[in-house]
Amino acid sequence: MTFAGLTWDHPRGYAALKAAAGDLVTWDTQPLEGFESHPITDLCARYDLVVLDHPHLGDALEAGCLTPLDDLFGADELADWAAASIGATMASYARDGRQWALPLDAATQVCAARADLVGEPLATWDEVERISRTAPVALSLAGPHAFLTFCSIAVALGEEPAADPDRLLSTGTGLDVLDLMAAIDARAPAPTRALNPIGLLELMSTTDRLALCPLVYGYVNYAGRLTFGDAPAAAPGGPPGSTLGGTGIAISSRCTPTAALLDHVRWLMSTETQTRFLPTHAGQPSARAAWADAGVDAAASGFYRRTARTCETAWVRPRYAGYIPFQSAASGLVRDALAGALDHRRALARMQVLYREKERIT
Missing domain, CATH: 3.40.190.10 (Periplasmic binding protein-like II)
Structure with a gap:
């Protein structure tokens, strides 16, 4: 089974996802402006996986167009990802006591x-x-x-x-x-x-x-x-x-995820993928371990070391409809x-x- 995914049209947004997708996910892209402002309800009606910005949560929840991830992943997994993610990246995709997306990418x-x-x-x-x-x-x-x-x-x-x-x-x-x-x-x-x-x-x-x-x-x-x-x-x-900016990967309510899809999401969030695969495929990981990795930082001319403090403390925007x-x-x-x-x-x-x-x- 092949799932339809939507991300944004910059190598940081699509290169790693497309390289890892195989036959499991077909990734389309939209301009940065669409990622920032296009109605999330329309995107979720057309795609199984949506890479989104956390302020879209209010509209998404009002429309019921996302699948709560605590129905798909264990509490221990979610807690581990939260502890591993830099700053408020994981928390920014949580609302009403539930987790609606996972921080694939961190930026501020x-x-x-x-x-x-x-x-x-x-x-x-x-x-x-x-x-x-x-x-x-x-x-x-x-x-x-x-x-x-x-x-x-x-x-x-x-x-x-x-x-x-x-x-x-x-x-x-x-x-x-x-x-x-x-x-x-x-x-x-x-x-x-x-x-x-x-x-x-x-x-x-x-x-x-x-x-x-x-x-x-x-x-x-x-x-x-x-x-x-x-x-x-x-x-x-x-x-x-x-x-805070960055991106989260969400599963729309139209999607019936398979075990293979959930394992693929787990792989994207793993420390190994975040620290090795994403940085070598134009990605900007959310895992704190990647930001603290000396080799990752050296390859990025000190980008992570120089900006980590800001990412750890960045303000999270409101997430109301x-x-x-x-x-x-x-x-x-x-x-x-x-x-x-x-x-x-x-x-x-x-x-x-x-x-x-x-x-x-x-």
């Missing part, structure tokens, strides 16, 4: 630099703002990333967004974040505003038009050409502010504020309203 926003142009990745937001006056620096603002950058800077300043169900963020922190983003974005190379993280890393690694992206989802595939480091903090030695449309709308408001089309206080107020009325956004 980190600092990416052209060392030959600006030296090492910068440690604080003050340093980022200063260097943006003399070197080409860009924020990641396309698609949902404007809002994710906004949230990560808030975390660095000491406040987690959405901690209060009735308030996205305090006014003081929200305005501080928008003011900082505006100061940096005002000097950014114009073409960067429309680029997704892959586009930003491509531009930085192939031209001199971009020297630093202080917050961009880390891709081990660019290590060596670029130098990666922890996300910036508010002050030297402070906690990095970052929003309707979050994805809210994230898209909030990103639009952030971009309007940075472009001067909307006063910062008014943009923040509108985000607060959208957050309070999130269940109405469709």
